[in-house]
Amino acid sequence: MPFHTEVPARVHRALARASELGFPGVCEDPVGPLLATLAAAVPPDGRILELGTGTGVGTAWLAAGLGRRGDARLETVELDESLAAAVRADDWPPYVTVHTGDAEALLPTLGQFDLIFADAVAGKWTGLDLTIDALTPGGLLVVDDMDLGRYPDPQHRATVLRVERTLADDPRLVPARIAAGTGLIIASRRPDHLATTAGQSSSARPD
Template identity: 65%
Template sequence: MSVPELVAQAQRRAARLGFGMSCEDPVGPLLAVLAAGVPEGGRILELGTGTGTGTAWLASGLTGRTDATLTTVELDPGLVAAFRESTWPAWAEIIEGDAAALLPHLGHFDLIFADAVAGKWTDLALTLDALAPGGVLVVDDMDLSRYTDPAHRAAVRQVEDTLATDPRLLTVHIPAGTAITLATRRR
């Protein structure tokens, strides 16, 4: 898959700002593929915008559609301002704030990329509650071997266990890139 222009812009912002937490392949193209599959009127949520790389991949999957929406949440006002340097489609919005505080008020989503501390390493239950029936959750950076900090290793295991054992979910771990876990909320 070629790199969409909005992704290239987000990557340039990341380089300029020294932001090193942007999503890496193959999760970016995977987000585009999954975004393309959301149902009519679909709602997509990203927790943790960064400079907008994941948002841009998600947006690329919605190319040509006007029925779906994309919301991304970012805590850092500087990153929110950087994100706004690009011209985003009218159906894409950024909300500045803490994902954990916002999640109970955002409604339900057909696709969630949980990529902030809150809503993933903490408060994962809030994210699962926001997943619509049939909705898909994506988390990356799930390769345990990349981490030495015991607290972070415990957090990875906790997230993996929660997603694997929640009876509402059907979950798969994909050992590609930084390792991805996908979970679909059963209808």
């Protein structure tokens, strides 16, 4: 029998908002179900951050993973005030906060997170260092839209390669490329005392 993930009602509503608003940038499968899976695994009192709320599709998948957990927090940041307002108007569990603002400006003020979905220009194509800094040791960073084959523009290809290099070379991170959807990289952040060896790319990991 094929593996099947039921699409939660909030995800359906977020997809409907995207259609109504003509918003093209919703996250694609398998990112959504993956976000739910990873959200369900955050530790007690875990914190989750999404950069780039859009119409709330990723937010809804993350909330589906957290379910009724009262201990965790889910924060999402959106630059566009009307998008943020439309998402905020939906029915969310009390642990969800939709921030309006520039992710790069807000990142240093938000603290650290156990799971970060970097899905905006800010905090991914620019200011990636701020996002990595906001990852708690042991935390997971999900970056999508990393499939070079999707980008004919040489300038954007260079940006994608730079981000990939940064994730591979940061001694704090252990990244993995997943050739699915729009191209995913998932990186875990090592405990600080193990993140001292510089220049460990995925091909040069310690045994």
